Amino acid sequence: MKKLNLLNITLGIFVTLLLTGCGSDSATDTKNNGEVQGSSSNLGEQLNYKITGIEPGAGTTELARNTLEEYENLDGWELLESSTAGMLSSLDKAIKNEEPIIVTGWTPHWMFANYDLKYLEDPKGTFGGIENINTIVRKGFKKEMPDAYKIVDRFYWEPKDMEEVMFAAQDISFEEAAKNWVEKNQDQVAEWTEGTEKVDGKEIELVSTPWDTERASGNVLKIVLEQQGYKVTLTPVDPVIMFQAIATGEGDVSVAPWLPATHASFYEQYKEDIVDLGENLTGAKIGMVVPKYMHIDSIEDLQPKE
Known part of the structure; x- marks a missing residue:
């Protein structure tokens, strides 16, 4: 890939x-x-x-x-x-x-x-x-990485969770803020990873956008996947590049698309070449x-x- x-x-x-x-x-x-x-x-x-x-x-x-x-x-x-x-x-x-x-x-x-x-x-x-933030993956990702697919498909949290990470990251790095949130919310993380097997270094390209909302969600999911043994690269890009990356297979996963309005034009352009797993957060605006x-x-x- x-x-x-x-x-x-x-x-x-x-x-x-x-x-x-x-x-x-x-x-x-x-x-x-x-x-x-x-x-x-x-x-x-x-x-x-x-x-x-x-x-x-x-x-x-x-x-x-x-x-x-x-x-x-x-x-x-x-x-x-x-x-x-x-x-x-x-x-x-x-x-x-x-x-x-x-x-x-x-x-x-x-x-x-x-x-x-x-x-x-x-x-x-x-x-x-009211906007949703969705999870999208490349075609073929489910077949090639079924356990990672289950985790990203289950990934869902509330606006208050995202805001907690964002607010903490004003004083520390987003990676540290995300680690703290994951440690504090192990019960929720366990729901995302239930029934999945750990792996040894399989690589995942997680594509995001470079704003605080997506820095929060991207880093949380990155840490969860890394705890399962995946080697995750988190790449921040402009929204159109994010959709293009998933559609062409250059990226595996994104939890950053804002729908139905904010990224509507990009979604319409690439929707036939991506797999939309639905909302990972609702109530955005x-x-x-x-x-x-x-x-x-x-x-x-x-x-x-x-």
Whole structure:
């Protein structure tokens, strides 16, 4: 089986869209008696009608572009591609200064535990509804590695489990955070591995995406498989490369696809060449998110650029 060449893969960092006026002159005029104005009438001006997203290869970036097209009241707004790390830095700075900011955030994510945030209503449903994170494998994987197949097919956990690993990984590595979670949840791990035989060094290519959600799930599954004797390579790539890798057999397993909306276009492109094992997590969500101190409740509350 071919292995992915990390040197030829453009890495991305997960899912977030940022609208911020941090550093602009107008942002210094957003406070009034200790409260952020952030009203629909002046918010666009405060933020210079700029929407900053994450990597161009992310499914959320595609959904963000579609949102700009579908909402007439977003006429004149621009999407500037950024990174997850940049978004989180700007979000932190804005909240510390009580400045207006809008991000397209997602759950599970530790930022909801760290900050008081809320989703904006999305009446047109451009970001989709409740999302699942699915497990996909290459064709032939079940026949060649039946015990590993059973483990990855049984792999399922709750958003709170993923958030626990993500939050712990703010102070330690994701690998260490995942090891701690596995040690703490041996009963659940035993359900995934029940009735399977240990092996001696069979290689598995686990393909993921380079965002905290998938760093959490990828590292947990990697450790579980390694405890069963597999030699696991965890490779983070952009979503389209992830689907392509499983479809072509360059990768064996991925627990990173967000469906039905976020990665829908990639799924449709490759669905005939992959095996979908269904959800490994339910209750995920993507959408525009703001600090609770902002006086805005819906995407429709934003005003077009004059």
